[in-house]
Amino acid sequence: MKRVIGSSWFAAVAFTVTSLGLIAMLYQRVEPFRYYGGRFGVAPFLPDPRVTTVLLLVAATLATLSCLLGAHRMAQQRIHRLDWFFVVIGEVAVWSLVAGFFEKGRGLWNWHVICLAVLAASGCYLWATILVRLRAGSLSDTIFWPKVFRTLPLNQFAGIFVLAVVAIATFVLATGAQSAVQAAVRSGPYRDLSLVWWLIGEWGTKVGLAGLTLVAVAVLCRSILSITAAKEAAVEARLREERFRAELITNLTHDLRTPLTSIVSYVDLIAKLELPEPRLTEYTGVLTRKADRLKGLIGDLLDASRASAGNLPVRLQPIGISEIVSQVAGDFDDALNARRLTWVGPPPATDVVLADGEHLYRVLENLIGNAAKYAAPGSCVHADLDRAPHGLRLRISNRTSEPLLVRPAELTAQFVRGDTSRHGDGSALGLFIADRLTALMAGRLTVTVDQDRFTAAVELPLVPASLTR
Numbered sequence: 001m002k003r004v005i006g007s008s009w010f011a012a013v014a015f016t017v018t019s020l021g022l023i024a025m026l027y028q029r030v031e032p033f034r035y036y037g038g039r040f041g042v043a044p045f046l047p048d049p050r051v052t053t054v055l056l057l058v059a060a061t062l063a064t065l066s067c068l069l070g071a072h073r074m075a076q077q078r079i080h081r082l083d084w085f086f087v088v089i090g091e092v093a094v095w096s097l098v099a100g101f102f103e104k105g106r107g108l109w110n111w112h113v114i115c116l117a118v119l120a121a122s123g124c125y126l127w128a129t130i131l132v133r134l135r136a137g138s139l140s141d142t143i144f145w146p147k148v149f150r151t152l153p154l155n156q157f158a159g160i161f162v163l164a165v166v167a168i169a170t171f172v173l174a175t176g177a178q179s180a181v182q183a184a185v186r187s188g189p190y191r192d193l194s195l196v197w198w199l200i201g202e203w204g205t206k207v208g209l210a211g212l213t214l215v216a217v218a219v220l221c222r223s224i225l226s227i228t229a230a231k232e233a234a235v236e237a238r239l240r241e242e243r244f245r246a247e248l249i250t251n252l253t254h255d256l257r258t259p260l261t262s263i264v265s266y267v268d269l270i271a272k273l274e275l276p277e278p279r280l281t282e283y284t285g286v287l288t289r290k291a292d293r294l295k296g297l298i299g300d301l302l303d304a305s306r307a308s309a310g311n312l313p314v315r316l317q318p319i320g321i322s323e324i325v326s327q328v329a330g331d332f333d334d335a336l337n338a339r340r341l342t343w344v345g346p347p348p349a350t351d352v353v354l355a356d357g358e359h360l361y362r363v364l365e366n367l368i369g370n371a372a373k374y375a376a377p378g379s380c381v382h383a384d385l386d387r388a389p390h391g392l393r394l395r396i397s398n399r400t401s402e403p404l405l406v407r408p409a410e411l412t413a414q415f416v417r418g419d420t421s422r423h424g425d426g427s428a429l430g431l432f433i434a435d436r437l438t439a440l441m442a443g444r445l446t447v448t449v450d451q452d453r454f455t456a457a458v459e460l461p462l463v464p465a466s467l468t469r
Contacts, residue, residue: 005062006070008077011128014063019120021056028052032106040109067128071135079125080132083144086218089173091126093211095119096177097203103184104195148221151228162217169213176206257298264291312359314440318352318463319360321392325383328364335372336381346385346394353392353460359437360460363445366430367456371398376452391443391462397455404449411447431456 004010024046027037037043046052067074074080098115105111133139140146145166152159180202267287270280329343336343353360371381375398384395404411411431431447434456438445443460 002069005066006068006073007066008070008074011063011066011070011074014059014066015124015128017059018056018063019124021052021059023116023120024052025049025056036106036109036112040112063124063128064131067131068135071132074128074132075136075138080129080138081142082129083218084129084133084139084142085144086214087126087129089170089211089214091122092174092177093207094122096180096207099181100184100195100198100203144218144221147225151225152221162221165217166214169210169217173207173210173214176203176210179206257295260291260295260298263287264295267291312437312440314356314359316354316356316441319355319357321351321353321385321394321460322346322349324357324360325364325394328361328368329383331365332368332372335369339372339375340378341372341375341398342380344380344382346383349385351385351392352463354463355441355443355460356437359441363434363437363458366434367396367458370430370456371396371454374398374400374454376401387462388459391460393457393459395455395457397453400452400454403451404454406449411449434458 026033027042028034028046028049034043037046047055098118102111102115105115130139133142148162149159152162154160154163180198183202184198267284271284271288326345329345332343368381375381379399381396381398384397386393386395431445435445438458438460441460443458446457446459448455448457
């Protein structure tokens with residue numbers, strides 16, 4: 001029984017009977033409908049007023065009960081998912097429009113049928129959809145504007161502007177509908193309504209334009225929501241892809257380290273045996289070098305994965321920049337001498353930056369190591385310190401053997417080399433790791449290329465001198 005009463009067809013029948021009962025009461029008791037009921041010859045066919053009242057109350061109760069019982073099922077229907085704000089606005093606009101047509105055709109029975117049918121259908125739908133949404137708890141979900149103001153907050157100009165336009169247009173539409181109805185009702189038997197004048201001068205300018213304004217703003221806001229949702233989905237997909245890639249690289253490097261450790265251990269054991277075969281010693285040396293290179297590549301890959309995901313801990317502390325630059329450069333003396341490179345370091349300075357010592361060492365190691373690998377043989381590698389707008393800037397520059405054909409922004413990406421022929425033993429991750437580690441320390445790494453001049457600049461927050469005493 002509950003399922004039958006809560007069905008959509010039962011509600012439609014109950015609302016139809018309610019509408020007929022209400023129309024019958026109008027033509028029985030309310031002027032001027034009572035006059036037109038006698039004029040059209042409808043009065044003799046209407047039931048007794050008391051019967052009409054009882055029928056109206058019973059049908060309205062059943063219609064309301066049907067909506068409440070079937071609310072959760074009806075709430076999934078598209079007709080009850082329409083934006084509730086525009087449903088109400090549309091009802092007001094339609095009712096005011098019907099008032100003009102009704103007044104114009106008040107002497108014709110067919111206009112009575114059409115206009116009352118529109119009013120009854122729209123009124124029953126409004127009552128039904130309010131009951132369904134309130135009972136199912138979907139009223140707030142089917143209002144468009146809260147979603148707009150979550151994307152365009154009211155503390156921003158765009159949100160305030162949209163709210164002002166919507167509020168003004170809604171007020172104009174509501175007052176315009178009332179004015180249009182009053183203008184239509186003011187006509188009489190000796191002052192007939194000019195429908196064209198009323199549609200253009202009253203309803204069109206006061207209701208139609210305000211409604212079109214609301215629709216235009218809603219369409220624009222919906223486009224903004226769609227673009228924002230698409231952008232958020234793209235960002236989420238990219239983050240999900242990066243997390244998956246980082247996890248894959250991390251797991252893969254861990255799995256590779258286990259057999260690599262075994263290889264290195266057995267190569268060391270073979271080297272310690274001091275076997276008389278000279279070729280075996282040569283092969284052991286090759287295996288040792290390749291294993292060490294593979295170990296370095298795996299370490300770079302793991303560090304790049306962790307730095308990209310931001311999973312590395314950061315312990316910021318005051319660090320003397322000149323001392324750490326000199327220390328790292330000293331570790332590359334052999335590599336610089338092998339390529340006849342001259343290191344020109346910055347003059348001694350007392351500047352102190354706020355950084356993580358381990359991460360900063362790795363950044364400088366990658367930058368100076370990059371210069372040691374790719375600087376033109378016999379040239380100079382310069383390191384300079386200067387003040388930046390937001391801290392201290394360390395610039396390491398060198399001249400390359402050939403002009404770089406890669407854009408500077410690409411050099412800090414993963415697996416991108418300035419040497420496109422892939423000569424050398426690098427992993428193409430040095431600048432990428434340096435960039436991510438610098439960002440973790442609230443700094444910035446910039447790379448510039450001017451023909452054969454390559455410059456990498458690390459900018460880090462400067463610790464005030466008063467705090468270092």
